[in-house]
Amino acid sequence: MDLSIIDYVFLLSLLSIWSTLGLNIILAINGYIFYLKNLKFKDEKLDEYPFVSILVPAHNEGMVIGKTVESLLLLDYPIDKRxxxxxxxxxxxxxxxxxxxxxxxxxxxxxxxxxxxNITGGKGKSNALNIGYQIAKGDFIAIYDADNTPERTALRYLIQTIVRDDNLGAVIGKFRTRNKQRNILTKFINIETLSFQWIAQAGRKNLLGLCTIPGTNFVLRKTTIETLGGWDTKAIAEDTEISLRIYKMGQSITYVPQSVTWEQEPETINIWIKQRTRWVKGNIYVVVKYMKDIFKGKKNKAIFDILYFFSVYFLFLSSVVISDIIFILGLFNIVEVNIPFNFLIVWILSYILFILQVSITLSMEKGEGGLENIFLVALMYFTYSQMWLFVAIKGMIGYFKDVIYKREVKWYKTERF
Structure with missing residues (x-):
């Protein structure tokens, strides 16, 4: 049977989609291996703790800042060392x-x-962090978002890890959803965040020795941030951007899931879309900024992350859109697909694969692997995941419009409840 251009495009898009799904399964399995290794975690206290500066950037956070600050002041860390x-x-x-x-x-x-x-500030999170670290007295800098309630041991676990390995430029903890029971959206977000951390953080760490700094609950060396010249004020995904620069300078980042902070997540669709659109635009900025390193042949770990984000935001996204368009046009006999296999079977297999990979990650969190969450995962495929497709397209269009019209990127601060 002769295949047309439409057939080849459709096959390539399916190959791209299945490659991404396959990669995530591999990362999920490696995340589980990382989890098993960390069951042996011991709270090995230091004889003497270093001085730490805790930074909290906050813009109009009156609704949550009080609880955050008090939880940070009451951390289980020597009061004279922070x-x-x-x-x-x-x-x-x-x-x-x-x-x-x-x-x-x-x-x-x-x-x-x-x-x-409005003269010295109001320019986004990166600018606020640059103001803070320049007056910080600590040998280590800890960052927490203004809506966070870290567990009392969170900071101590991070510090105990980073001081024992001179090659570490930063160490990250885990974030959990504080308001996960609010509505079905926050339940979806809870599952998403757990899945992301065990797949993209623990999985990549175990498989490739890579993980990415999140926006909160992490520690880095002050000498590292000074060498880097601070945070990139043009980056609205400042956490991803600085992760790549840390790897480029030859240092590593590790993940300590025992260090936990609880944060507030969006409770309405509108706020969720605004927040996630910012994430997409920020990560595309990072991919574009560092893509040149691949073509220059520079050998560093950051290249793996650049390719990973490129595959998610460009290859996977475009493949899903193309395959969906061809599939719909085929239903209305506008185009003809002559590939000799059952598309329903392909779709069912991808659906099962999605449920499997997310369920693996939920099994690693106490109380999260129950039937209710498995049902929600099955529902997410048709709802929450499709919303992400919309957000990814919206963020990509927004990014390129900003570039074309040379607009200053605005940092959207998530509204609180």
Whole structure:
């Protein structure tokens, strides 16, 4: 049977989709291996702890900043070996008053509040972090988002890991969904975040020695951030961008899932779309910025991550769109697909593969591998995952429109509840 151009395009798109699904299965299995290795984790305390500067960038976070700051002040870490710096970044709400009230309550703690205005601040998270780290006194910098409630041991576990390995430029912990029971959206997000961390963090760490800094609950060496010259203020996915630069300078990043922070996730579709669109635009910026390294033949671990993000945001996305369009046109006999196999079987297999890989990751979290979550995973394929397709297209179009019209990238701060 002679195949047409449409047939070849359809086959290539299916190959791309199945390659991505296959890669995620491999990463999920490696994530499980990483999980088994970490069952032997021991809380090996240090004889002496280094001084740590905890930075919290905050813009109009009055609704959540109080709980975050108090949880950070009460961490299980020597009080004389840490300082807390909150960068209240050009806020127009009551954040300043809330922070001052807490400062008065905890007078014996090393707690600094930097209040910026529309001249010195208001330029996004990267700029706020650059302001904070330049006055930090610690040998290590810890970063927490303004909506976080870290477990008391979170910081100590990260520090105990990084000080024992001079090759580590940064060490990351795990983030969990604090408001997962709010509605079905937050339940989906809870499953997504757990799946991402066990696949993309633990899986890549076990398989390739790679993981990516998240936006919160991580520690890096001050000498590392000074060598890098701070955070890239043009990057709205500053965590991904700085991860690649750390690898390029020859240092490593590791993952400590025992270090846990709980964060608030979007509770409405509109806010979720805005947040995820920012993520997509930010990651595309990183891919475009570092793609030249591949063609220059530079040998560093960052190349694997560049290819990974490229495959997710370009190859996989375009393949799904192309295959869906051809499939729909074929149903209406507008185009004819002459490939001799049953597409229904292919779709059912991909659906089973999706449920399998996510279920593997949920089995690694206590209380998350039950029948309710398995049912939600099956439902996610038709709902939440399709929303991600919309967001990815929206973010990609937004990124290239910003480039074409030379618009300054705006950092969208997730609204709180």
């Amino acid at each position: 300082e807390l710096i909150v960068i209240n970044d050009n806020s127009s709400d009551d954040s300043k008053d809330i922070l001052q009230s807490i400062k008065n309550k905890y007078r014996n703690y090393n707690f600094t509040v930097i209040n910026t205005d």
